[in-house]
Amino acid sequence: MSHPHSLVHFLRHVSFPPDPHLLPTALKSCPTLPLARALHATALAAGVARDPFVASSLLHTYLRFGATVDARAVFDGTPRRTVVGWSALVAAHAARGDAEGAWRLLGEMRRGGGVEPNVITWNGLVSGLNRSGRAWDAAAALARMHGEGLLRPDATGVSCALSALGDVGLVSVGEQLHGYALKAGCSADACVVTALIDMYGKCARAGEIVRVFDESGHMDVASCNALVAGLSRNAQVSEALRLFREFVGRGAELNVVSWTSIVACCVQNGKDLEAVELFREMQAQGIEPNSVTIPCVLPAFANVAALMHGRSAHCFSLRKGFLLDIYVGSALVDMYAKCGRVRDARTIFDAMPSRNVVSWNAMIGGYAMQGEAVTAVRLFHSMLMCKQKPDPVTFTCVLSACTQAGLIEEGQCYFEEMQHEHGVSPRMEHYACMVTLLGRAGKLDEAYDLISDMPFEPDGCIWGSLLGSCRVHGNVDLAEVAAEKLFHLEPENAGNYVLLSNIYASKKMWDGVNRVREMMKDVGLKKEKGCSWIEIKSKVHMLLAGDDSHPMMTAIIEKIKQLNIEMRRLGFVPRTDFVLHDVEEQEKDDILAVHSEKLAVALGLISTSPGTNLRVIKNLRICGDCHEAMKFISCFEGREISVRDTNRFHHFRDGKCSCGDYW
Template structure:
C-alpha cells in the first residue's frame, strides 16, 4: 500500500474495517496502517485485529499480533485461545495458555474451559491436573461452566473418582455434568456405579434427559455390557422418553453381539414408526446388527432401501457380508462402490482386505493393498494386521517384509496388534527366528503377542520352546488364556509329548481357573490318537461336559486314518456326516481308511455317496514365492508352462533315489490301480511340483518355502528329504498341521538352543552386521528383550535375513 493511501486512514475508518464482517484483505490493510503509524501499542486495536485474524483462521498472523503487544492483557490471550479451542487446535491452546502464564496472567472462567477442553482432546491428564491447580489459584474453579468442563476432562481421562468429587462440589448441579459421570461409569463397565449415580441424580431432583439415557446405552455397549445396554433402552421407553437416531444406533450393536434377532426386528420396526429408519447412523447400525445375526437378506434389504449411498452403510455392508462368509459378494459390492467413484476411506479398504484375508482370498488381499496405496489412502495400525495374515497364509514373505517396512516408516510396527501379526506372519513364512527377534525387541507386549509366538513355535514342532515361552510368560506376570493352552497342547500333540500334554490340560482348571473348551479336547484327542491310544481318546470324547463338535470328531477320524482303525473311524465319520454333511474331507478320510484295508467296495460306496451329494475332493494345492511373486501349483496339473521341465527333473530324482535303494511309497496311493500308475500319481502331488519349480527358478543353495493346503504324504516327505540332500537345499514345507524342515537329508534341524540363548546369539550377529554396515546403530539386550536402533530398511533386513 502506498504512503498516500495510508494517509487516507484515520482512527474511525480503521475501526470500521476491524469488524467481523471485514475481509482478510481489509484486515491486513488496517494492520499495515497500524504498524506504520505506531498504533500497534494500542491494545484496543490489537485485540480487534486478533479477533479478525482468528475469524479468518489466520492463526500465524494472529500470533504475530499477540507477540507484538508490549503488555497483552487476559482478553488478548482469551480471544486466540478460544478460537483455537473451537477448531480443536488443542496443542496450540496449551502453548498459548503456557505463554499467558509466563506473562503473569491467570486464567478466568472463559479461558479455563478452553484449556480443559484441550487436555480432554489430547487425553493429557497431567496437564489437566496442572490446569485444575491453576484454576484453584485464580479462584475461578468454582464457576459452574468451569466445573462442567473439568468433569468432562476427568471422565475422558478415565479418572472417575476425581470427576465424581468435582460433581459433588458443584453448588448448582446440572444434568450435563451428571450425565457425563453416568456415561463414564457405563463405559468402564461399572454397572452398579452407573446405576447408583443415575439414581442419585433423581434423588437430587435432576431429571435425566435424552443425553443421559444415550450415554448409558452407548456406554454399556462400549464396555461389553450388552444386556444392560438393551435394558436401559427399554427402561427409557417405559419412562416416556422417545428414542432418537443416537439411541437406536447405540443399542443395535449390543443386539447384534447378543445375536438377538427378535429384539433387533422390534427396534427396526420402532425406527420405521419414528420415521428415522433412513438416518445414516441407524442404517449402518441396522446393517451391522443383521450381519451379526447372520441375516444377510435383511441386511441387503436395508441397504437397498437407502435413498442415497452413505459410506458408513457401505462399509457396514462389506463387513457384514464378510462376517457371513460371503466373500465373493463383499468383493463384488466393494468394486461397485469403487466404480461409482465413492470417496472410499481407510475403513472401506481395511474392511475388504480383512474380508479377503479371512476367507481364503489371500492374493486378492495383496492386490487390494496395492490398489489402496495407489488410490492415495494411507493404511493404518488396523489395516496392517488385516493384511499380514494373507501374507502368512501363502508364505508371501517379500510382501510381508514390505508391509513390515511400511509399518516401520509409519511408526506403528510396535503397536501390539501390528507386532503380534508380524510375529505370526514371519512364523508362517518359515522365519521363526525373525518372529523371536521381533518379539524380543517389542517395547510392550500383551497376551496376544505371547500367544502369537507360542503358536509360531508350535507350528514348527518346537514343543520345548513353547513350554519355555509359556513359563517365561508366567514369570513376567502375564496370565494365560484359553488360546495360550491351545498353543501348548497343540505343540505337545505335534511332538508326541503325551504326559506333558496331559499335565497342561489338567493344570488349566486346577492352577489357572480356565475351563477346558472344545478346542482343548480336540488337542487331547489328537495327542492320544497320535500315540495310538485311540480307545482312550474316544473315552475322553464320551466324558466331555458338553457335546463334541466337528473338530473333536475330526481329530479322532484323522487318528483312525493314521492307525487304520476302521471301527472307531466309522463311528467318528458317522458323527461328522451329521455335523458337516457338505465337508468332502470327512468322506475322503473314511474312504482312505477303507482303502488302506483293501475294502474297495466300501470305498466305492463312500464315493457314490459323495457323488450323489455333489461333493468333490479338494484338489491338492501348493504355493511358493519366487522373485516376489506367489506361484500356485495344483496336483496333477498339466497346464503349467514349466510342467515338462518339472516332470523331467522329478523323474531324474526318482532314478537317483532308486539307485540309492529308496523306492516310491505307493501305500499312500489309496486307489485300486497298478503299481506303475501309483508311481505316476505320486509324481503329481502339488508339494513335489512346487519344490521342483522352486529349484528351477531360484539360485543354487537358496532355501525354499512351500505351503500346502492338505497334509503332506509320507512319500512326498521322503522325496523332499532326498532332494534336500541331493541339491544341498534347506526346504520348508508347511501343511495344514505344521512346518516340516528338510536339510542335508534330515527332517529336523539340529536341536535349537533355548529362547534366551538364541536371542543372545542373534544380538551378537546383529552387532556384527551393523558394524559391517558402518551404521550409527545400537543393539541392546536385557531380561530377554532385544533392542535394535537403526533405520527401517536395515531393521527389516536384520530381522528377516537368516542369521
C-alpha cells in the same frame, strides 16, 4: 497452545492470579491427570475454581481421564448444576461400564438436583453402555427412555441401541427397534441405516442387510462398509466382492475402512490371493493402509507364506509407528512364525510395548509349529510369570507342541493343569491333541479310553487321529472301531477309506481291502484338492494337484521326471501306499508326481538360482512319499526346503527333516 507444558509452567510461576479465561484453554489441552490436578490447585489458590467456565473445564477434563470422583467433587462445588454437567457425568459412568452408577446419577439429578434429563442425557447413557459392552443395559435404557413417555428416542439413541443389540444377537428386539424407527421417521437416517445393516449382519440375517441397504436408496460410505462386513460375516464373499466392485464402478467415495473391510472379507473367507491383490490395488488408488488394515492383511501373507510382502508390511508399520499397536504386533508375530521365521517373530514379540493373550499364543504357537516344544513350553511358563492368564487357545498351542515332540508325560500334565489350576475346560481340539499325543506314542488303548470318557461327542478329527495312529502302529481292531465312526460322521472323506484299506493291506488282509474298495464305490467321495503356494521373487504362485494351468507346467513336469530318474538311480523307492487304492498299479507314479508340494518345489528349483532356499505352504498334511522325496531333493539339489503343512513345519536339509520323521 501446542505446548501445554510451557503453558502450565507459565500458570504456576506467574506472580499475578491466573486469568480465568486462560485456564479452560490450558485444561483442554492438558495431557495428564496429575497436570490437571495441578491446574485445579492453581485455580483454587487463585480463587477462580468456581468460575462457571473454569469449573466446567475442570469437570470435563477430569472425566476425560476417567477421574469420576474428582469430577463429581468439582461439579458439586458448582453454583448452578445444569443438565449439561449431569449428562456428562452420566455418560462417563456408563462409558466405564458402571450402569448402576449411571442410573443412580440419573435419579439424583431429578430428585436432588431438580433437573430433568433430556434426550442427550439418555443418548449418552445408551451410547456409553453400548461402548462398554453392557448391551443389555443399553437396550433397557432405551426402552425406559421410551417408557417414560416424555422423550421419543431419536436417530442417535436408536443407532446406539441397535449397535448394542447386534453384539448380543438380540434380533427380536432389533426388529422392534427397526419398526419404531420406521414409525418415528428416522429409518432413513444414515446412521440408523448403517446400524440396522450392522445389527442384521451380526444376527445372521444376510437377506435383511441387502434389503435395508437397497431401500435406503443412497450411497453412504459407512453403509457400504457395513454391508461388506455383514456379507463377510455371513460367508457371502462373492456377493461382497461383486458389490464392492460395483461401488468402485459407480464412483463411490470409498475410504480406508472400505478397503480394509473388503481385504478382511477375503482373508476371513479363504481368498488370500484376492486379499493380497486388493491390498495392492488400494494403495494404487492412493488409499494408505492404517494400523487396522495391517493386521487384516497379514494373515493373507501368512497363509500363502508371502514373506516379502509380510516384510514390507513390517517396514511400513515401523515407519508409521504401528509397531506400538498390539494388534499389529501380534499379527506380525504370527506372520513371521507362519513363514518359518520364528526368530524374527521373537524379535517382534520381545519389542512389543505390551502383550495380551493373543500375542503370547501367537508366539507359543509359532514355536509349536516349528516343533520347538521345549521353547514353547518355556515361553508358556514365562507367560504365567508375567501374570498373563492363559486361555483355551494357549493350551491348544502347548499341547500341540508336546504332540510334535512326543512329550507324553508333559502333555498329560498340562492337560490336567489346564483344568484344575487354570480353570480351562478341555474342548474338542484339546482332546484331539491328547489323542494324537497318546496315539503317536503307541498308547492306543489309553487314547481310546480317553475318547470313551469324553464329556461330549467326539468329532471326525478325534477318530481320524486315532485311525492315523492305528495306521502307524498297525492296530486293526481299533482301526475298525474308529473307521466305523468316521464312515458315519464323514462318509464322503476319501482319506478315511484309504487309511483303513492301507492298514488291511499292510497286514495282507485282502478281504478287508476289497470290502473297503466296494464301500468307496458306493458313496460319492470327496477329496480335498491339494494346494501349495511358493513365493518366488516376491510373487506367490499357487499350484493345484492335478491342474496343469501354470504357464511353466511343461518345464515343471520335465524337472519332476528328471528328479524321479535320479531318485530311482540312487535307490529311492516311491511310497505308493499313500495313493488311493482305486488307482491301477502302473498309474501310481504319475499320481504321486503331481502332488502339489512337488509341483511347487520343482517350480522353485527351475526358477531360482542354485542354493536358494525354498519355502512351500500346503493346505493338507504332507504325505509320506513327498516327505521322503523332499529329503532326497534337499540332498541331491543342495537346497534347504521348508514345507509348512496343516500341522507343522518340515525343514529339509542334507537329506534329513527337522521333524525327525515323527509326525
